Amino acid sequence: MAAQPRAAANRRRHPPRTRLSADERERLIARGAVSFFCEVGFGGQTRELAKRLGITQPLLYRYFPNKEALIDRVYREVYLNRWDPRWEELLDNHARPARERIVAFYRDYAKAVLSYEWIRIFMFSGLRGMNLNSRYLTLVRDRIYTRVLRELRREHGMPSPAEVPLSEMEFELVWALHASIFYIGIRKWIYGLEIPENVDEVVQNLATSFLDGVPAVMQRALPPPARATKRRVPPSG
Amino acid sequence: MAAQPRAAANRRRHPPRTRLSADERERLIARGAVSFFCEVGFGGQTRELAKRLGITQPLLYRYFPNKEALIDRVYREVYLNRWDPRWEELLDNHARPARERIVAFYRDYAKAVLSYEWIRIFMFSGLRGMNLNSRYLTLVRDRIYTRVLRELRREHGMPSPAEVPLSEMEFELVWALHASIFYIGIRKWIYGLEIPENVDEVVQNLATSFLDGVPAVMQRALPPPARATKRRVPPSG
DNA sequence: GATGCGGGTTATCGACCGATAGATAGGCGC
DNA sequence: GCGCCTATCTATCGGTCGATAACCCGCATC
Structure with a gap:
């Protein structure tokens, strides 16, 4: 000085x-x-x-x-570089029970996505009118939701997506799980609310509760002719 | 000029x-x-x-x-004026089955909350660091979540909140339902994604799936002494 | 030890934006 | 139909902000 x-x-x-x-x-x-x-x-x-x-x-x-x-x-x-290609492999790995795979995936996905930066940038870019969000979420839908639903269908003896295409309502159910996990981040880093310390356990419970509650709704939502596909039915009457 | x-x-x-x-x-x-x-x-x-x-x-x-x-x-x-005091009455009305009340409430709540203005202002005010969001959501927690959980506990023969206080995990489960509904609005008015036309039906399914899936998790999450109230068991073996 | 490449700085421009001062005019009371 | 109140407008100020121009200087090179 x-x-x-x-x-x-x-x-x-x-x-x-x-x-x-x-x-x-x-x-x-x-x-x-x-x-x-x-x-x-x-x-x-x-x-x-x-x-x-x-x-x-x-x-x-x-x-x-x-x-x-x-x-x-x-x-x-x-x-970029937030997408883990192993997620798809994980969901496809038929060596493990579907239930276990789905829970494992969501625990891992939550770990990747629940960060201050990701949550806020994602929100800001959405509010700014970028279409990055919709592009990213279309990816999630195509790569993840379809797999989760496919496995759920198989797990509960419902027709495969090839036989009966996945319905909008079924996607909505997976969206709900995605939302409940993402919203934990919103609560913490956008609203500034306290969230539980054991987020991993919460995510596990959310996924479990999802797997318990969703199949019944899925079955109800199946179109009537499709519900009968266990006894092979010709495509057209 | x-x-x-x-x-x-x-x-x-x-x-x-x-x-x-x-x-x-x-x-x-x-x-x-x-x-x-x-x-x-x-x-x-x-x-x-x-x-x-x-x-x-x-x-x-x-x-x-x-x-x-x-x-x-x-x-x-x-x-202001977005809160409908009848919501609390609705949830308290023991003349109707708890399940029906909860579904009815969420259908109505979704109708009130899923609007362009509400969703975006809520998000903007959160990102701006106002504490309006947390104040509002604390209200929701105190007035709604407690009631929903109380009714669920009663419905499934679990101890009342007076006997065993509501756990953080139980609140998380209700948060999840709230999130999955609110996120429909986020998808539409922040990300600009297409959402189903029949939102009311989706909400109904979400609430139903919630009611189907959550009780099992709730029961698991009850603290050991409480879980044991049916067959009295000494704390230590 | 002169030279020049290139990372870094100061100074400043022009557009934008919140806010204010003062002029203007619509319409009610008498 | 005159005058006043006040809702509305024009003009403009001062600060902010993205962007540019022009200079500075440490270091590698010969």
Whole structure:
């Protein structure tokens, strides 16, 4: 702080500029942007973000052409690499009982999805009108819900999806389980409510309760002709 | 400016100003603010809001001291008068079977809550860090969840909440039903996904499936001494 | 030890946005 | 039909924010 011969050092308002490689700096900015925007929303100011990163605001524009590009990067950072391809294998593995597989999957899925960043970014991007959410959820529907329902059908001796296509109502039932898990995150990181410590146990109970309660509704929801497919029936009368 | 006989009329950029009573104008602004902010979020600009209302932006400031006051008004407009006191009566009415009451309640609750405005304002206010959400949800927990669980306990011959307090896990199970209903709205009005037309039927199935699946989990979750009340068993073997 | 590449900074622009001041005009009371 | 009250408008201010321009300087290179 004392008067130094090097006047330039005193004029400088910024702490000693740390000089990083371009790659490293870009990663730092990207990571910082994720935690910044998922906290304050995409309306957050670039100046504030720069401050948190310990750099000046124009430096952001050396690495990203504009704010929108930075936001895009945040999306990529959060949405990509969150999908575990082993989930599908897990659900397909007929060596384990269906019930056990489904519970195991949801416990693992919950662990991946129930995070501050994911929940909030997901919500912000939805409210912003991006279609990222719908794209992602279509993936979940095609890759997961179909499998869960297929296994449930088989488990309870109902016709396979090939025989009787999965109904909208059946998808709604799986949506409900998905919702009840995701909502735990919403309660904690959007509403700021307390949630139980043993989330894993809660998820397990939710999945169990789902598996107990859903089959009856599924059976009721099967279209009348389909319910009779156990005795082979020709497609058309 | 051009020297015309009726210069004033030509200089006017606005359509013929409609002059309303203060009360009426304020209501108009409040209603417009609700639909505006729930669409674009609270970051929406007062100029844009004024445009939609067909008035000039400074007029807003005649009725509301600042933007924040306008937003507060939006909250009041949306949060208040959405609670139907008959819900509690409905759940307490022992003349009807518990199952029927609970299903009826959720069908009605869903009808009240699954609206564009409610879902989005609720989300926006949560992300903004207001504690309105937690206050509201604490109300729901105290007034609704406790009743639902109480009736479920009674229905299945479990000890009353007075005998064995409601556990966190039991509340989680009711949360799950709440979540699965609320999430229908999130899917539609935040993610922009298609949802079934017959929401009422879906809600009915969700509630039914809940009532089918939950009791077993509840019974398992009861603390050991309580579970043992049927066959008296000493605590330690 | 001059040179220049490139990461980092300061200074600033222009648009936007909340808010205010003061002019304007619709319509009621007399 | 005159005057006043007040709802509404025009004009504008001051701060904010994304973005750009131009300069700074540590270090590798020769």
